[in-house]
Amino acid sequence: MAQVQPVLELTGVSVAYETPKGPVQAVNRVNLTVMPNEIVGLVGESGSGKSTMAYAIMRLLRGNAGVTEGAIRVLGEDIYGMDPKTLKKFRWNKMAMVFQSAMSALNPVLTVEMQIIDTLRVHKPEMSRAEAQRRAGDLLDLVRIERKRLRSYPHELSGGMRQRVVVAIAVALEPDLVIMDEPTTALDVVVQRSILDEIQAIQAQKQFSILFISHDFSLVSELASRVAIMYAGRIVEIARGDSLSLGRRHHPYTEGLLRAIPELTADDVVIEGIPGHPPDLVNLPSGCAFHPRCSAVMDICRTVRPEPIVAGETLMECHLFTKQEVSESGS
Numbered sequence: 259m260a261q262v263q264p265v266l267e268l269t270g271v272s273v274a275y276e277t278p279k280g281p282v283q284a285v286n287r288v289n290l291t292v293m294p295n296e297i298v299g300l301v302g303e304s305g306s307g308k309s310t311m312a313y314a315i316m317r318l319l320r321g322n323a324g325v326t327e328g329a330i331r332v333l334g335e336d337i338y339g340m341d342p343k344t345l346k347k348f349r350w351n352k353m354a355m356v357f358q359s360a361m362s363a364l365n366p367v368l369t370v371e372m373q374i375i376d377t378l379r380v381h382k383p384e385m386s387r388a389e390a391q392r393r394a395g396d397l398l399d400l401v402r403i404e405r406k407r408l409r410s411y412p413h414e415l416s417g418g419m420r421q422r423v424v425v426a427i428a429v430a431l432e433p434d435l436v437i438m439d440e441p442t443t444a445l446d447v448v449v450q451r452s453i454l455d456e457i458q459a460i461q462a463q464k465q466f467s468i469l470f471i472s473h474d475f476s477l478v479s480e481l482a483s484r485v486a487i488m489y490a491g492r493i494v495e496i497a498r499g500d501s502l503s504l505g506r507r508h509h510p511y512t513e514g515l516l517r518a519i520p521e522l523t524a525d526d527v528v529i530e531g532i533p534g535h536p537p538d539l540v541n542l543p544s545g546c547a548f549h550p551r552c553s554a555v556m557d558i559c560r561t562v563r564p565e566p567i568v569a570g571e572t573l574m575e576c577h578l579f580t581k582q583e584v585s586e587s588g589s
């Protein structure tokens with residue numbers, strides 16, 4: 259049987275920010291694949307490296323940031339081996355990104371229609387203006403915004419509508435991969451929920467892959483078939499979305515994040531945060547970087563970094579687990 263090619267493949271990817279204190283290891287030898295039509299979540303506390311990884315995939319790192327090792331392939335193509343012209347064609351046509359803030363992603367002096375038409379015609383110059391106009395209307399239908407809003411400027415739209423427009427622009431060229439970096443964080447819970455439902459519906463209709471970044475575990479586990487959990491620049495676990503509950507065995511950091519989700523149905527809501535703070539990424543703790551905060555820490559954890567154990571589509575990086583245990587929980 260022919261092997262299915264991943265849409266996104268990260269192999270041993272590290273990203274560092276050069277600072278006067280030394281390199282900040284924001285992404286540390288990460289391996290991750292996203293398969294066609296798959297939604298993969300990426301969660302972790304603030305500062306764990308999620309956005310840095312997203313920018314690295316899009317080859318949008320700037321200034322003091324750079325990929326220091328590893329390879330990033332999208333549809334089998336090495337993103338860092340491409341000349342700028344090929345990269346320009348690749349972005350938006352094959353891979354697109356929805357950024358955290360819709361306001362900064364949209365141009366304040368262009369109407370919604372102009373923004374969509376511009377994106378379409380810059381990346382598909384052969385498309386006629388009439389065709390682009392028709393597509394702009396269809397795209398608003400897709401994200402459930404009335405067509406009369408085509409004439410609106412971003413400041414005339416609610417936050418939820420602006421974020422829907424950004425989603426419409428990201429999927430305008432029917433890319434194979436869309437990276438969504440906290441796309442609903444700035445919105446209230448009801449609007450968040452409706453946008454997520456729409457994202458799911460659009461993904462099911464258009465059939466593309468999503469890397470969905472969030473610090474909100476409950477949201478990601480509902481949406482994603484697999485969830486990658488990031489701590490201090492490393493992916494410490496990749497679990498199936500439907501396995502993410504406190505009754506199952508997980509990485510101690512994952513369990514800490516799960517305990518931090520408020521139980522809405524409980525009478526007495528007790529949220530246990532993870533004690534301690536994320537480490538300094540210039541001077542990572544020896545051994546397992548989570549060891550100063552881990553309630554299950556053992557002697558070996560302080561000196562030996564656990565190797566990732568890969569079992570099928572899941573991964574575990576913790577001395578508490580054997581290959582057999584990871585295989586059994588991932589099967």
Ligand code: ATP
Pocket residue numbers: 275276277282284302303304305306307308309310311322473539
């Ligand atoms: P958040 O959820 O808050 O966006 P994140 O998980 O996306 O966090 P990143 O924004 O990728 O994390 O940051 C990863 C690490 O890199 C953090 O420790 C951050 O302080 C550091 N960092 C980010 N930008 C720079 C920079 N320009 N120079 C130095 N360090 C940086």
Ligand code: SF4
Pocket residue numbers: 509510511546547548549552553554555556559564575576577578
């Ligand atoms: Fe905790 Fe050790 Fe596992 Fe790290 S390797 S998460 S310190 S048990």
